[in-house]
Amino acid sequence: MSGELWEVAKSLFPGGVNSPVRAKVQPYPFYVRGGQGPYIFTEEGKALVDFVLGYGPLFLGHNPPYVRRAVERQLERGWLFGTPSRAEVELARKIRRHVPSMEKMRFVNSGTEATMVALRLARGYTGRTKVLKFDGNYHGAHDYVLIDAGSAASEYGVPTSAGVPEEVTRTVSVCPYNDLSCVQKILSKEDHAAVIVEPVMGNMGVIPPSKGFLSGLREICSSTGTLLIFDEVITGFRLSISGAQGLFGVNPDITTLGKIVGGGFPIGVVGGRKEIMDQLTPSGPVFNAGTFNAHPLSMAAGVAVIEQLENGNHHVVAERAAKAFVDSLDDSLKLTHVVNRVGSMFQVFLGVSEVRNASQARKADREAYLRLHSSLLREGVFIPPSQFEALFTSAAHDQDVVDFVVRALRNAVRSVG
Ligand SMILES: Cc1ncc(COP(=O)(O)O)c(C=O)c1O
Ligand SMILES: NCC(=O)CCC(=O)O
Structure with missing residues (x-):
């Protein structure tokens, strides 16, 4: 009991x-x-x-039976090989078909890892250190995003977590959600690698973007050489088969996915423009690796879920x-x-x-x-x-x-x- x-x-x-x-x-x-x-x-x-x-x-x-069957088929064949498997290619092709801004991607194990890699990639690609996030947006549980974070961090009164080094906090700027003038002011110095945003906020309750907010972010980022990261861990495949970017018609440079795309099994995805993604090891100098990256069970479940979304x-x-x-x-x-x-x-x-x-x-x-x-x-x-x-x-x-x-x-x- x-x-x-x-x-x-x-x-x-x-x-x-x-x-x-x-x-x-x-x-x-x-x-x-x-x-x-x-x-x-x-x-x-x-x-x-x-x-x-x-x-x-x-x-x-x-x-759901079709997801269960797909996972069972994989279980029968074994579930971890330390080498690539067919399902990762199938899932990535499906993701790219529906979210074309994700020209290349890396599969990791959680939304937390996906945003951690996205921010490191943005720093590596631009050569800049700072990033901008929004008050109450939650991007997982790593140092660079546990600053004015929503979700349980706000619920338990620790929007900025103990244990996050001040050296890290100093590299993260924060604006109120839906406040473009704040973003404009901070990015005008052209020293930020990225803006990371939940295109619809789902971690302070639900808060929609005001009309023009996402397209405004796109414009300010493009004109200041800042990468725009949409954290679609919640909204990906939920708000439409192309996520929030499909719904609102605004393309980010980098997207993070998680949750739905693994069908309930652990997953995170970071993807974006080819030249940015090619900065990742082994093709570039920005490191990422993982024993469980592209886990066959999560890949199989993800393929089954997207097949369902394509047809129903x-x-x-x-x-x-x-x-x-x-x-x-x-x-x-x-x-x-x-x-x-x-x-x-x-x-x-x-x-x-x-x-x-x-x-x-x-x-x-x-x-x-x-x-x-x-x-x-x-x-x-x-x-x-x-x-x-x-x-x-x-x-x-x-x-x-x-x-x-x-x-x-x-x-x-x-x-x-
Ligand atoms: C928008 C967003 N980003 C990132 C995360 C972190 O994902 P995970 O819990 O898989 O690490 C969450 C979790 O809820 C989320 O809502
Ligand atoms: N909105 C935040 C989450 O969904 C995280 C769930 C959890 O950490 O239990």
Whole structure:
């Protein structure tokens, strides 16, 4: 049972968990045995409609048969060879077909690694040291991005982590999201290697880019010799089969992917213009390597997922479910609130009337949000236990699920106040 496991876990893991946001579920995290479609099943045998979806990767829901079969086929043949395998070529060709700005790429093991490599590449390619990020954007858990970071770093009050050397912090400039004049001012010195941005912010809740923000970044970067990095770890293959760059029609120099493109298995991808990517070892001087890079199981799962996205109406189904959730929330909540949604990612902010950047998100009533989380859990619906995460829908969130969730929401909002 969850309570017993939690008691032991507290003595084994810092804070009882292996990634901080998991500890936010009260009074203790429920342990999960399995998942199927839009549902997860707890150790206690309770089914929950899942709007967390592994924090984004499971765009086709839990345990989709075609992904499972692809992974099983690979498992039968073995799963680690220290040499290239066919599936990495297949996955890379599919990625490049749908995200043409990724002319060449490198497969790594997490979004964290992908952004770490992207920033090192940008420094190596431009010969400049500094980079610019945005307040509340989260790019993983390495030194150069744990500065004014969103997600669990903000949730736990350490947007700038202890242990990050000041020498590193000094090389990272920070602007408010959606603030082009700040970016213009900082980049005008022409000493920044890159701007890294979540094209839709998904780590302070969801915050869309203002009209002209992404194209403005593109222009400022091009005119100052700064590389533009889109961190599409969440948005890649979610907002469209070509990610946010396809949706908004703005091409970055470097893209990072993760989550969906590994079908729920560990993955990160960094890709971009050929001449930039060719700076990576062994063709160039910027080092990257990894025992598990291009892991055959992740490659097989990724190919299977993209094949599905190429053939189905999965984005339509996921987006319809997200819209129904948001409409129902708007209808049932009496309290002042904002719901930000882009496609199948969204979040509600209670007690505020506008959220266009991280400082506005921080003003939302987080206690009320946690009450909503807890009461939805009682109704059989799992949303992230943190204001500073996104809710996700999948292609498995069909009309029956939507109807159930709408009823659950009507009951749950009563506890929000
Ligand atoms: C936009 C973005 N970039 C990078 C990361 C880091 O990815 P990972 O957790 O796979 O290291 C995340 C994780 O949520 C993310 O949302
Ligand atoms: N939005 C941040 C994440 O999705 C990370 C999940 C985790 O670290 O558990």
